[in-house]
Amino acid sequence: MNLSGPRFGARLIVSSPRERNAPWKGSKKSGQRSPDRKPDKGLDDWLWGWHAVAAALGNRKRSAPIRLLATPDRARELESRFGRPKALEVVESAFISQVLPQGAVHQGIALRIPALDSVALEDFEPRRGAVLLMLDQVTDPQNVGAILRSAAAFGAAGVVLQDRHAPKLTGALAKAAVGAVDQIPTAHVVNLSRALETLADQGWRAVGLDGHTDVYLEQALDGGPTVLVLGSEGEGLRRLIAEHCDQLAKIPMPGGFESLNVSAAAAVALYEASRTRP
Numbered sequence: 001m002n003l004s005g006p007r008f009g010a011r012l013i014v015s016s017p018r019e020r021n022a023p024w025k026g027s028k029k030s031g032q033r034s035p036d037r038k039p040d041k042g043l044d045d046w047l048w049g050w051h052a053v054a055a056a057l058g059n060r061k062r063s064a065p066i067r068l069l070a071t072p073d074r075a076r077e078l079e080s081r082f083g084r085p086k087a088l089e090v091v092e093s094a095f096i097s098q099v100l101p102q103g104a105v106h107q108g109i110a111l112r113i114p115a116l117d118s119v120a121l122e123d124f125e126p127r128r129g130a131v132l133l134m135l136d137q138v139t140d141p142q143n144v145g146a147i148l149r150s151a152a153a154f155g156a157a158g159v160v161l162q163d164r165h166a167p168k169l170t171g172a173l174a175k176a177a178v179g180a181v182d183q184i185p186t187a188h189v190v191n192l193s194r195a196l197e198t199l200a201d202q203g204w205r206a207v208g209l210d211g212h213t214d215v216y217l218e219q220a221l222d223g224g225p226t227v228l229v230l231g232s233e234g235e236g237l238r239r240l241i242a243e244h245c246d247q248l249a250k251i252p253m254p255g256g257f258e259s260l261n262v263s264a265a266a267a268v269a270l271y272e273a274s275r276t277r278p
Contacts, residue, residue, distance in 0.1 A: 045066075045112055045113070045114070045115060045168075045170055046099070046100060046110055046111065046112050046170060046171060047110065047111045047112075047113065047170055047171070047174045047175075047181075048096075048100055048104050048105075048106035048107070048109065048110040048111070048171070048174075048175060049105065049106060049107050049109070049174070049175040049178075050074070050077075050107050050108075050109055051178045051179040052111075052174040052175050052177065052178065052179055052181065053068075053109050053110070053111045054081065054179065055179030055180075055181065055182040055183065056111055056113055056174075056181075056182050057078075057082055057085060057111070058081075058082070058182070059116075059182040061116065061117070061182075062113060062114070062116065062182070063113065063114040064086060064087075064113075065085065065086055065087045065111055065112065065113045066087065066112040066113055066114070067087050067089070067111070067112040068085055068086070068087045068088045068089065068109075068110075068111050068112075069089050069091050069095070069096050069099065069109065069110045069111075070088060070089070070090060070091070070108060070109045070110075071090070071091065071092065071093050071096070071108035071109070072090055073108060074107070074108040074109040075088060075090045078109075093106075093108055096108065096109070096110050101171065101172075104171070104172070104175075105175065115168070115169065115170070116169065116181070116182070116186070118186060118187055118188040119158065119185045119186065119187050120187065121160070121187055121189070121195060121198050121199055121202070122198075122202065123158075123185065123187075124157050124158050124185075124187070124199070124202075124204075125157070126199075126202050126203035126204050126225035127225060128223060128224060128225065129223060129224075129225075129276075130157045130225045130226070131154070131155075131156045131157060131225075131226050131227075131228060131270065131273045131274075132156065132157050132158050132159070132160060132199070132204065132225075132226070132227045132228070133147065133151055133156055133158075133159045133160070133227075133228050133230065133266060133270075134159075134160040134161075134192060134195070134196070134206075134227050134228070134229045134230070135147065135159065135160070135161055135162075135166065135230055136162070136192055136229060136230065136231040136232065136237055136238055136241050137162065137165045137231065137232045137235070137238070138166070138230065138231070138232055138233075138262055139165060139166065139167060139232070140167070141167040141171065141172045141173035141176065142172060142173070142176045142263075143233075143261070143262050143263045144161075144166065144167055144173050144176075144177075144263075145172070145173040145174065145175065145176025145177035145178075145180075145181075146176055146177070146263035146266075146267075147159070147230075147262070147263050147266045147267075148169075148173075148177040148180040148181060148184050148186075149176070149177050149178050149180045150263070150266055150267040150270055151180065151184045151266075151270065152177075152179075152180040152183045152184050153267075153270075154267075154270035154271060154273070154274050155274070156184060156270060157185070158184060158185040158186060158187060159184055159185075159186045159187070160186075160187045160189060160192070160195055160199075160227070161186060161187070161188050161189070162188070162189060162190070162191075162192055163188050163189065163190050164190075166188070169181045169186065192241055192244075193240050193241060193244045196227065196229075196241070196244040196245070197244065199227055200246075203225055204225045204226065204227050205222070205224055205225065205226055205227070205246045205247075206226075206227040206229055206244065206245040206246050206247075207220045207221065207226055207227070207228055207229065207245060207246065207247045207248075207249055208229040208230075208231075208237050208241065208242050208245035208247070208248045208249070209228065209229065209230050209231070209236075209237070209248075209249065209250065209251065209265060209269060210231075210236060210237055210242065210248040210249070210250060211236070211250045211251075211259060212250070213248040213249060213250050215247065215248065215249045215250065216249060216250060216251075216252050217249040217250065217251055217252075217269060217272050218252075218272060218275075219249065220247045220248075220249035221249075221272065221273055221276045222276065223276040226273060228266070228269050228270070228273065229241060229245055230262055230265060230266055230269070231262075232262065233259070233261065233262050251265060251268050251269065251272075
């Protein structure tokens with residue numbers, strides 16, 4: 001993904017031409033002031049954190065920003081990378097904290113932007129060595145964000161999520177994903193079982209992670225186009241989802257510990273799948 005070069009024009013918030021040309025020093029005299037609009041409290045379409053925001057601004061599939069808040073230092077970084085982004089408001093860090101949910105670690109930057117469109121299952125090409133992840137009721141934003149990050153790191157073809165039982169790809173999730181929200185295609189489906197049937201018709205083979213089977217993941221992977229299906233930490237795969245998998249397999253744990261965090265399990269499974277690629 002190309003994050004270089006200006007994509008959007010921008011208007012910096014300043015009160016005079018002299019202030020517009022002055023360097024940012026974190027004071028009102030240098031062009032920084034609190035925006036006239038009130039903080040957008042209660043909204044769930046914000047991204048925050050440098051990597052998440054930079055990836056979104058560099059993604060040409062994204063719509064134009066609705067609002068972009070940055071401290072003076074971050075505003076300079078934005079201008080250096082993207083030119084002068086639209087909707088940029090140079091504000092104090094405390095103002096950004098007021099706009100975002102309590103406790104959000106925003107690193108001096110926040111972006112309100114329309115959500116990415118979901119991709120269709122048919123967009124995933126079932127080529128040899130391709131790997132998809134499907135998450136069955138994995139609802140914790142930190143876990144889903146970490147899984148997206150691992151998916152990007154290991155070159156996964158995409159991630160399939162359920163509409164009603166998956167967090168939005170914004171906020172804390174996008175921060176945990178460190179920009180991977182804009183690198184990994186995601187498909188949102190109503191019914192995971194039907195999605196597995198559709199993918200099977202296209203040539204994908206589903207391998208569900210289940211700690212109760214006797215088959216190890218290494219034995220279940222054949223290098224073909226594979227959907228790795230992971231369930232929630234508490235209940236694992238639901239019965240109907242497991243029945244739609246071609247094979248159930250487990251990650252070997254010689255240390256004797258019973259289970260891994262779902263994001264850690266996804267990283268291990270992706271690594272194992274990468275070893276079988278041609």
